Amino acid sequence: MMQSISFAAVILVAITSTLLIIITDWRIRIGLLALQYFGVFFIISLSWPMSMAMAKLVAGWMAGAVLGMALISNPTIAVIKPRILPNLAFPSSSALRNIRIRPENIFYLFASVLVGMFALSFAPTIGTWIPGIQDEQIWSGLLLLGMGILQLGFRADPLSCILGLLTLLSGFEILYAAIEQSTLVAGFLAAINLGLALAGAYLILSPQMPEDE
Amino acid sequence: MNAAIIWIFFPLLAAAFLYILRRYTLLVQIFGIIIVIFLAFLAWQLPIGRPIVLGPWQALPKLLITPSLSILGRQFVLEDSARSALMIIYIGASIWFIGSTGIKISRLFIPLGLAIAAILTASISVEPFIYAALLIEMAVIICVPILSPPGAPVSRGVLRFLVFQTIGMILLVFSSWVVGQVELNKIDTHLTIRAVTLLALGFMMAMSAFPFNTWVTLVAENAHPYEVAFVFFTLPELVSLFAYSLFVRYNWLQQTSTLYLLFSLLGLLMIVGGGVLAFFQNNLGRILGYAVITEIGIFIITIGQILTGVQKNPIGDANLIAGVPLAGFFFALLLPRGFTLALWALALTIIKQKTKSLDFQSVRGVGYSLPLVVLSLSLAGFSLAGYPLLAGYPVREVLGAGIAQQNQPLASLTLLGYFGLATAVVRSISLLFKNQEGQIRQIAETRLQIFLLVSGCLILFTVGLFPQIILSGQRALFP
Numbered sequence: 282m283m284q285s286i287s288f289a290a291v292i293l294v295a296i297t298s299t300l301l302i303i304i305t306d307w308r309i310r311i312g313l314l315a316l317q318y319f320g321v322f323f324i325i326s327l328s329w330p331m332s333m334a335m336a337k338l339v340a341g342w343m344a345g346a347v348l349g350m351a352l353i354s355n356p357t358i359a360v361i362k363p364r365i366l367p368n369l370a371f372p373s374s375s376a377l378r379n380i381r382i383r384p385e386n387i388f389y390l391f392a393s394v395l396v397g398m399f400a401l402s403f404a405p406t407i408g409t410w411i412p413g414i415q416d417e418q419i420w421s422g423l424l425l426l427g428m429g430i431l432q433l434g435f436r437a438d439p440l441s442c443i444l445g446l447l448t449l450l451s452g453f454e455i456l457y458a459a460i461e462q463s464t465l466v467a468g469f470l471a472a473i474n475l476g477l478a479l480a481g482a483y484l485i486l487s488p489q490m491p492e493d494e
Numbered sequence: 495m496n497a498a499i500i501w502i503f504f505p506l507l508a509a510a511f512l513y514i515l516r517r518y519t520l521l522v523q524i525f526g527i528i529i530v531i532f533l534a535f536l537a538w539q540l541p542i543g544r545p546i547v548l549g550p551w552q553a554l555p556k557l558l559i560t561p562s563l564s565i566l567g568r569q570f571v572l573e574d575s576a577r578s579a580l581m582i583i584y585i586g587a588s589i590w591f592i593g594s595t596g597i598k599i600s601r602l603f604i605p606l607g608l609a610i611a612a613i614l615t616a617s618i619s620v621e622p623f624i625y626a627a628l629l630i631e632m633a634v635i636i637c638v639p640i641l642s643p644p645g646a647p648v649s650r651g652v653l654r655f656l657v658f659q660t661i662g663m664i665l666l667v668f669s670s671w672v673v674g675q676v677e678l679n680k681i682d683t684h685l686t687i688r689a690v691t692l693l694a695l696g697f698m699m700a701m702s703a704f705p706f707n708t709w710v711t712l713v714a715e716n717a718h719p720y721e722v723a724f725v726f727f728t729l730p731e732l733v734s735l736f737a738y739s740l741f742v743r744y745n746w747l748q749q750t751s752t753l754y755l756l757f758s759l760l761g762l763l764m765i766v767g768g769g770v771l772a773f774f775q776n777n778l779g780r781i782l783g784y785a786v787i788t789e790i791g792i793f794i795i796t797i798g799q800i801l802t803g804v805q806k807n808p809i810g811d812a813n814l815i816a817g818v819p820l821a822g823f824f825f826a827l828l829l830p831r832g833f834t835l836a837l838w839a840l841a842l843t844i845i846k847q848k849t850k851s852l853d854f855q856s857v858r859g860v861g862y863s864l865p866l867v868v869l870s871l872s873l874a875g876f877s878l879a880g881y882p883l884l885a886g887y888p889v890r891e892v893l894g895a896g897i898a899q900q901n902q903p904l905a906s907l908t909l910l911g912y913f914g915l916a917t918a919v920v921r922s923i924s925l926l927f928k929n930q931e932g933q934i935r936q937i938a939e940t941r942l943q944i945f946l947l948v949s950g951c952l953i954l955f956t957v958g959l960f961p962q963i964i965l966s967g968q969r970a971l972f973p
Contacts, residue, residue, distance in 0.1 A: 469628040488645070
């Protein structure tokens with residue numbers, strides 16, 4: 282049962298991390314981040330007690346909430362303007378308009394597939410490095426590490442940078458959870474997640490702040 | 495009473511309190527300075543783990559500062575031997591806080607600076623020490639508001655800084671675990687190679703070593719020079735303390751010749767590259783950035799020298815640096831570096847507040863109205879370039895002699911880096927005193943600024959002329 286749930290969680294983090302790169306609407310991205318943390322929670326619970334894994338989920342959702350609050354206060358800065366090709370435009374809702382098939386999206390998708398393939402091919406090596414780690418943890422950990430780096434490489438706005446770092450950190454936390462089960466480390470990592478989100482919120486809002494704030 | 499409560503949690507609490515009071519700038523500055531000086535004084539006077547008699551009152555119960563505090567199953571340990579490091583951390587903070595009184599500074603600077611000092615202390619005390627990498631990341635996050643001031647667009651440099659430091663933290667935490675595994679299984683060469691590779695990559699990112707140093711000049715160009723220089727001083731200090739602990743703890747790391755070679759080449763590349771590139775810059779902020787890159791190179795090469803010193807120590811072929819107490823030598827780098835960077839950044843900030851930009855076009859002829867500022871900037875620059883009689887010289891001399899003992903061409907190349915930096919400073923001086931029509935020749939520094947600049951210059955000379963003041967202090971602290 283746990284095996285199939287964790288496998289579903291791997292698929293969930295694969296989908297959410299890919300869409301996080303492709304989609305430009307910040308509302309959907311924050312939602313995807315929350316979903317991603319849900320998957321991370323299930324995978325971490327393979328190594329950590331449920332209460333500690335739950336702390337990870339709560340910290341992740343709080344990070345998403347902090348970013349969301351900052352973006353509600355200043356939504357213009359974080360929206361990546363899509364290059365609209367009029368003949369390809371969807372006439373439907375704004376959310377769908379942002380996931381229309383654009384050339385760069387095909388490229389992002391292709392790059393994500395490559396990262397996925399790398400994760401699958403490198404997983405056996407990691408399995409020999411970290412004793413006792415499960416395949417689902419390696420796949421999802423490497424996938425999130427790769428997708429985080431991909432996101433950091435493709436986008437240079439503060440929101441994407443923070444989302445990339447949070448994704449990267451989630452991947453690391455999944456792998457590290459198999460090594461270290463200290464409550465203090467869990468606390469530190471939760472604080473770092475929240476701190477990154479707060480730093481992101483500051484970077485999103487700071488250009489509009491008065492200089493002497 | 496507990497050491498961790500005094501030197502970690504009290505300053506953290508004080509930082510939160512000062513953050514609440516941030517609108518009262520002067521009050522925050524005064525409180526901040528008093529707190530850090532008080533903490534440095536306590537570190538100097540109060541022994542940890544030994545009963546302290548309260549003055550002449552023998553009848554009163556003796557005060558005992560316990561060294562360890564347990565939190566969530568892990569320990570924060572500050573032994574009596576850590577008092578020297580505590581003094582350096584809080585004296586360092588006091589230098590920066592005192593310097594900030596002479597210029598317009600962000601309201602967040604003192605509260606965040608105090609929090610960074612507390613985190614720095616926590617990072618040297620946490621057990622197992624690999625968690626220090628996580629604390630370094632927290633300090634990095636706190637640095638973000640310092641590097642990206644309110645009202646200014648977010649620079650690419652800040653985002654790069656955050657990315658490199660976070661990836662560096664991940665690599666350091668993971669490599670620390672692998673290093674621990676090597677300690678258990680020293681025969682496995684693959685494991686050793688893996689540990690060394692991860693560790694080297696992690697340090698390169700966290701120390702902003704080449705090629706991960708691109709953020710330094712980007713940030714130095716745009717942000718507040720004084721606040722940026724504080725980050726440039728604190729973060730490499732934090733990371734190098736972590737590196738130092740790691741090398742002291744694991745003997746096999748000290749004997750890894752690959753690491754020595756990597757550190758030496760990387761340090762050399764940064765000293766030469768930073769110095770030479772500084773010469774070609776047209777912005778005073780960027781020159782400071784490249785000077786910092788040179789400084790990071792010196793840190794890296796010092797770690798390499800410490801490794802060599804340990805390797806060659808047992809037999810007659812003793813390295814010069816092996817004769818110096820390692821911790822003392824390492825810490826002797828920090829305070830003069832703090833003085834010098836603070837003075838340079840103070841001078842740059844005064845110039846920027848007058849001209850609004852540090853581009854060569856904007857600062858032309860500023861020296862006629864800010865002569866002491868230019869003097870301080872020059873002395874600080876020459877000090878970092880290793881000129882005799884200035885604070886940076888004594889340690890650089892020992893370091894240079896140590897490198898020359900190992901490899902003379904390498905030592906000559908480091909001189910090229912110092913020469914590039916010195917030439918950049920000379921170029922800046924000539925520009926700052928470039929005569930222009932209608933130039934106002936009136937001293938524009940305030941009295942407080944004059945006091946701070948003159949004191950800074952005197953300190954540079956005092957440390958340069960009488961290095962034994964700091965070095966003997968270090969020797970007493972690290973017998």
